[in-house]
Amino acid sequence: MPSNNLEPQESIQRRGYVADFLGTCVQPPSLEPDIQSDAVLWEGKEFIPYTHFSLSMSKSRHFARWVAWNIDGDGMKLISRAGLSFSKDPRLPAEFQVGNELYSGNRLDRGHLARRADLLWGELPEAQQANRDSFFYSNITPQMDDFNQSSQNGIWGRLEDALYEDVDVENLRVNVIAGPVFRTDDRMYRGVALPSEYWKMLVFQDQGVLKARVFLLTQDLDQLRAILALDEFRVYQITLSELQERTQLLFPPVLDLACAMPAMRVFSExxxxxSADDITW
Structure with missing residues (x-):
């Protein structure tokens, strides 16, 4: 039976993303100098900790630039989301967070960046707090309903599951770093620039070798006005250099080798x- 998660808030310290979770230190990305002043600071720091994840918020875009989280596949809990609701993080200025005003009366989902199911591990009180923390709007971005909803069974929603199915992941532990791509031509909707691309990096140990794989999702936001759409989003496997060029994020050197891939065609080709079978692990 799912465990009840409706107890009062625990006072568990929010450690956030743990860099040495895999035995090799993998720091989250940092911002290029040109955008460092755009970071929302918490206690003077760019990295904002939650339970099992951390993130960096953008003042100008009001969404996270990146979210980094740890998955312990051996310690997962089955916890209901019943009774939970989305809310702004009271630790952060409300004006830098997008709330329910964006999502009502349209096809936009409140899409978790750090996937809720990935965070529900550890001792039960800790897993319950991670469940609640995942519903802060700082971990949410607008995503078209058909790629965000698990019922669609799309590649994007199954990346972590596909990794576990296809790779002998050491100790069932994975780091994930993900976020939106902020473009100057992103469509404005209700006063908010909507990201049309999202990225995700999976980092894991495979037979003692640190590996990382990067993926990009593009969504067609013109379908906000459509009743039926046949081709609203696509998922690509990309390189680390392509990701850095799109995001203005700087990733730690340890990922240069971990992300090494066979030669790939230029993105336009x-x-x-x-399907998940097309992924090169």
Missing amino acids: RQPLE
């Missing part, structure tokens, strides 16, 4: 992933 690359085919989207049709």
Whole structure:
């Protein structure tokens, strides 16, 4: 039976993303100098900790630039989301967070960046707090309903599951770093610039070797006005250099080798992933 998560708030310290979770230190990305002043600071720091994840917020875009989280596949709990609601993080200025005003009366989902199910591990009180923390709007971005909803069974929602199915992940432990791509031509909607691309990096140990794989999702936001859409999003496997160029984020040197891939065609000639079988792990 799912465990009840409706107890009062625990006072568990929010440690956030743990860099040495895999035995090799993998720091989250840092901002290029040109955008460092855009970071929302918490206690003077850019990295904002939650339970099992951390993130960096953008003042100008009001969404997280990146979210980094740890997954302990051996310690997962089954916890209901019943009774939980989305809310702004009271530790952060409300004006830098987008709330429910963006999502009512349209096809936009409140999409978790750090996937809720990934965070529900550890001792039960800790897992329950991670469950609640995942519903802060700082961990939410607008995502078209058909790629965010698990019922769609798309590649994007199954990346972590596909990794566990296809790779002998050491100790069932994975780091994930993900976020939106902020473009100058992103569509404005209700006063908010909507990201049209999202990225995700999976970092893991495979037979003692640190590996990382990067993925990009593009969504067609013109479908906000459509009743039926046949091709609203695509998922691509990309390189670390392509990710850094898109995001203005700086990733630690340890990921240069971990992300090494066979030669890939230029992005404009690359085919989207049709199924998880197309992923190069």
